[in-house]
Every structure is written in C-alpha cells, then in structure tokens.
Amino acid sequence: MTMGRVLLAAWFASFAAMANAQASQPLRVGFVCPLSGGSQEFGHSARLGAELAVKEINEVGGYLGRQLELVTRDDKGDPDEGRRQAEDLVLKQKVDFTVGYCNTGVALKSLDVFQDHKHLLVVPVATGSAVTAKYPADKSFVFRMSARDTLQAAFLVDEIVKRGYTRVAVFADATGYGEGGLKDVEKFLAEKQLKPVYTARFDLGVRRLTEQVQQARAAGAEVILGYTLGAELAVLAEARAQARFEGPLYGPWTLSFRTLPERAGPAVEGAMMVQTIIQDLANERRASFLVRLKRHAGTQPLGSLMAAAQTYDAVHLMMRVVFQTRGNTSADVLKQALENLERPYPGVVTSYDRPFSAADHDAFSRNMIWLGVWRKGEIQFYHADDAKRASFIRRKES
Structure with missing residues (x-):
C-alpha cells in the first residue's frame, strides 16, 4: 500500500471514529426553573413535563440513537440566581439548547446571556409580555410556548x-x-x-x-x-x-x-x-398524556397542568426541530427551523402548525386560550x- 493510501485509510478511520463518538454523545438539553422557593409549585410541574418528554423520546431511540440528557438547574425564583444558572448552562455546560423559566422577572434578567452568546432558549411557562419583546423577533434567539400576558x-x-x-x-x-x-x-x-x-x-x-x-x-x-x-x-x-x-x-x-x-x-x-389546557377526557391525546404524567409523577404533587403540558410540548417540538436540522444544534440553524417548521407537531396543549415566524416568537394567539x-x-x-x-x-x- 502506498503512503498516500495509508494516510487516506488512516483519515477515514479517524473520521469514522469521530462520527461514532459524536453519535454516542447525548444531546444535552438545558432546563432551568424554580425547584425551590416560593415559585417551586410550577417549577416542579414544568420539570415533570420535561422529564416525561425526554423519557419518551429516549425510549424510541432519541435522535438517531443519540439519547437526550436533561441538564437541570434550580433558579430558586431569584433573578440573580437565574442568571448564574443561565451562564452555567450556556458557557460551562455548553448544552445544545435550553428550555426554561417560569418567572418573568427571572427570565428578563437572564435573556441577554442567551442572546449575546447565540444560544437558543424556549420559554415554556413565563408569560410576561416583555420576554419576547426585548429583542426584535428576526434577530432573537428567544421563543415562547405560553400565552403572553x-x-x-x-x-x-x-x-x-x-x-x-x-x-x-x-x-x-x-x-x-x-x-x-x-x-x-x-x-x-x-x-x-x-x-x-x-x-x-x-x-x-x-x-x-x-x-x-x-x-x-x-x-x-x-x-x-x-x-x-x-x-x-x-x-x-x-x-x-x-x-x-x-x-x-x-x-x-x-x-x-x-x-x-x-x-x-x-x-x-x-x-x-x-x-391553555383544561383536563378533557374526550381528547384522546390529552387524556393519554395525563395518565402518563401522573404515572411519572408518582407521589409528587402536580401544581400546574399548564406548566407541565407546555414544557412537555416544548421538548417534543424541539426534538421535531432537531430532526428537521439533521442534528445541527447551532442556534442560527435551530432558529431558522423553528421559524419555518416543515411539519406540524400534534401537541397535548394544541397542534403547533407554524407556531413561529421571523416576525413572531410567541406560539399562542388569542383564539387558542380558554x-x-x-x-x-x-x-x-x-x-x-x-x-x-x-x-x-x-x-x-x-
């Protein structure tokens, strides 16, 4: 074998090893909400929704064999702590994207961490109007899955x-x-x-x-x-x-x-x-979700069905987006995919058919609330x- 072929074979072997290593690495999803303090009621509900979604996704193979890993952080309902946890997830943990924030004030203190470092954030619970108004939508990396105030x-x-x-x-x-x-x-x-x-x-x-x-x-x-x-x-x-x-x-x-x-x-x-969601046994998907959520929660109290369901939908929607980007989790690519969702996601709260655009990063419109x-x-x-x-x-x- 010539030296050129030896080098080419070595390169292919190295590339294959890198590809296999990447395939075995989990997709790391940042999650931050209040798990202690006065707001823990809806923080724990959001966590249960996120955990259930990750569990279901991993049970069917994750993303082409790559499992999802939920990197959970407690912001304690405190703006300063929320910002510290944002910096940890984005700068130290380097998660692929983040789902988080239940409190408007905590979210607002942390938004520039995600925006300045081009890291995609999906807000599943916080409803303050300013959360998605701080940056122009066409430039923003902040999306929301709850009905704004x-x-x-x-x-x-x-x-x-x-x-x-x-x-x-x-x-x-x-x-x-x-x-x-x-x-x-x-x-x-x-x-x-x-x-x-x-x-x-x-x-x-x-x-x-x-x-x-x-x-x-x-x-x-x-x-x-x-x-x-x-x-x-x-x-x-x-x-x-x-x-x-x-x-x-x-x-x-x-x-x-x-x-x-x-x-x-x-x-x-x-x-x-x-x-945005009311317990409704006539809706098969919703009823099935409630059964699975209660089974997952066990003896843990469910303080807010909305927080759990919206967070569950946020994680599943992002998995749909990762398949659309073929595993590319750079913020620019994820943003483009969210703004141009190719296939509807049939969620438990509603069906998300083009929920976002370059001009609108709020998934809900007035006709979707009860x-x-x-x-x-x-x-x-x-x-x-x-x-x-x-x-x-x-x-x-x-």
Missing part, C-alpha cells in the same frame, strides 16, 4: 366587560410580572374607556389583603382582577370571602395553581382564569360551548 389581559378584560362590569379593582404584586400585568390590564381597560376604580400593590409573601378588598368595595368595585402568583391569589380569594365581596374574582393562568383550593378552600369556588373556572376543587370550562368544542384543534391565527 397581553393576550391574557385582553381576554380577561373582554370577559369582564361582556358580563356588564365596568368598575374593576386590580390587585397586582410588586414584581415585574405584576407590574407588566397591571400595565396590560390598564391598557385594555382604557381601550374601552375604562380605568380601575381601585389598585392595590403588594409584595410576594403577603399574608393578608382583607383591608385592601374592603377599600376596593368602598371604591365601588364590582369585580376583582388579581395579577400575581398562586399563593398570593389564595390570600386574595380568602380576603374576598372575609370582606364579603360578592363580585367575581378573575385572574391570569396562575389562578389555576393547585395551591388555590389547598390554601383557600371554598373561597376559590367560582374564580375564573385564563387556560376561560376556566374553579368548581368543586377542579378546573372546568366556564363556557359550556367551549367544553363541547375542546376536542377541535385551535390553530394559531396568522
């Missing part, structure tokens, strides 16, 4: 006004989430020539809001709209009962947390909120017609 606030204001209410009291926490929600609500009320008759601001961890509810009633409020997290909404529900405020209580998706009936008991009965209500300790469809139509796929409006 501008959609939720507009939806809630419409529901309130349709029922004939014009005097609204708004209770919002002092975080970035509460601030953004308050501004959205004020904006959509103003479009109907209305403004809140009473506004209350409070810190997370508040233990009593009875006096503020009494002040809202004295101001003539007919309805309360709360923009905060589950534990604080439970305090608000209790305060509403204690103050004998007879008007309804509305809120964003966080009003659906399992915390509410556990902490507020019957005081939460009749409270209404935005939902009004839920607490009835006897369970979330149900508020409108009977919605329950009848729930089995029909709602696709994103262009």
Whole structure:
C-alpha cells in the first residue's frame, strides 16, 4: 500500500471514529426553573413535563440513537440566581439548547446571556409580555410556548366587560410580572374607556389583603382582577370571602395553581382564569398524556397542568426541530427551523402548525386560550360551548 493510501485509510478511520463518538454523545438539553422557593409549585410541574418528554423520546431511540440528557438547574425564583444558572448552562455546560423559566422577572434578567452568546432558549411557562419583546423577533434567539400576558389581559378584560362590569379593582404584586400585568390590564381597560376604580400593590409573601378588598368595595368595585402568583391569589380569594365581596374574582393562568383550593378552600369556588389546557377526557391525546404524567409523577404533587403540558410540548417540538436540522444544534440553524417548521407537531396543549415566524416568537394567539373556572376543587370550562368544542384543534391565527 502506498503512503498516500495509508494516510487516506488512516483519515477515514479517524473520521469514522469521530462520527461514532459524536453519535454516542447525548444531546444535552438545558432546563432551568424554580425547584425551590416560593415559585417551586410550577417549577416542579414544568420539570415533570420535561422529564416525561425526554423519557419518551429516549425510549424510541432519541435522535438517531443519540439519547437526550436533561441538564437541570434550580433558579430558586431569584433573578440573580437565574442568571448564574443561565451562564452555567450556556458557557460551562455548553448544552445544545435550553428550555426554561417560569418567572418573568427571572427570565428578563437572564435573556441577554442567551442572546449575546447565540444560544437558543424556549420559554415554556413565563408569560410576561416583555420576554419576547426585548429583542426584535428576526434577530432573537428567544421563543415562547405560553400565552403572553397581553393576550391574557385582553381576554380577561373582554370577559369582564361582556358580563356588564365596568368598575374593576386590580390587585397586582410588586414584581415585574405584576407590574407588566397591571400595565396590560390598564391598557385594555382604557381601550374601552375604562380605568380601575381601585389598585392595590403588594409584595410576594403577603399574608393578608382583607383591608385592601374592603377599600376596593368602598371604591365601588364590582369585580376583582388579581395579577400575581398562586399563593398570593389564595390570600386574595380568602380576603374576598372575609370582606364579603360578592363580585367575581378573575385572574391570569396562575389562578389555576393547585395551591388555590389547598390554601383557600371554598373561597376559590367560582374564580375564573385564563387556560391553555383544561383536563378533557374526550381528547384522546390529552387524556393519554395525563395518565402518563401522573404515572411519572408518582407521589409528587402536580401544581400546574399548564406548566407541565407546555414544557412537555416544548421538548417534543424541539426534538421535531432537531430532526428537521439533521442534528445541527447551532442556534442560527435551530432558529431558522423553528421559524419555518416543515411539519406540524400534534401537541397535548394544541397542534403547533407554524407556531413561529421571523416576525413572531410567541406560539399562542388569542383564539387558542380558554376561560376556566374553579368548581368543586377542579378546573372546568366556564363556557359550556367551549367544553363541547375542546376536542377541535385551535390553530394559531396568522
């Protein structure tokens, strides 16, 4: 054998060894959400959804034999900790892409880590409008699988006004989430020539809001709209009962947390909120998902079905994207694929048919959300017609 052939054979052997080594290396998926602290209820739910998706993908061979590895980090619901974990996942762990963030304020503190280092981030839970508005979509590496607050606030204001209410009291926490929600609500009320008759601001961890509810009633409020997290909404529900405020209580998706009936008991009965998914046994894929999720969770509590389902869909959608890019996980290529999804992904929340574009990195449009209500300790469809139509796929409006 000539020296040239020897070198060529050695090169092919080296290339084959590298290809085999790469094929055996897992696809590493960063995951960051609050697994401790006051927001752990929906952080653990998101984790269960991500774990179930990874388990299912690996059981059928991963990506052409490459298994998925979930690299999990706890942001503790703290913005500074969230940024530290983002830097760890992107700069040290060098994961292929990241799925994460439940809290708007935590996400906002971390976004530039992903953007500046061209690392793709899919946000499955956080809903603050600013999360996907910080960077122009055509340049952004941030995508979202939850219904942003501008959609939720507009939806809630419409529901309130349709029922004939014009005097609204708004209770919002002092975080970035509460601030953004308050501004959205004020904006959509103003479009109907209305403004809140009473506004209350409070810190997370508040233990009593009875006096503020009494002040809202004295101001003539007919309805309360709360923009905060589950534990604080439970305090608000209790305060509403204690103050004998007879008007309804509305809120964003966080009003659906399992915390509410556990902490507020019957005081939460009749409270209404935005939902992207409601337990529906008539939908086969959804019902099957719930069975598998409960089996995977075991004795672990499921605080938020929405957080679990949206995160589950986020991981499966990204697997669809990896197949579309033929295993290329560079951020530019993943971004291009997400913006031009070639085949719909039939998720458990909805069917994602071109969920993103170069001009829009939010997967949800207004027609894809429902009004839920607490009835006897369970979330149900508020409108009977919605329950009848729930089995029909709602696709994103262009």
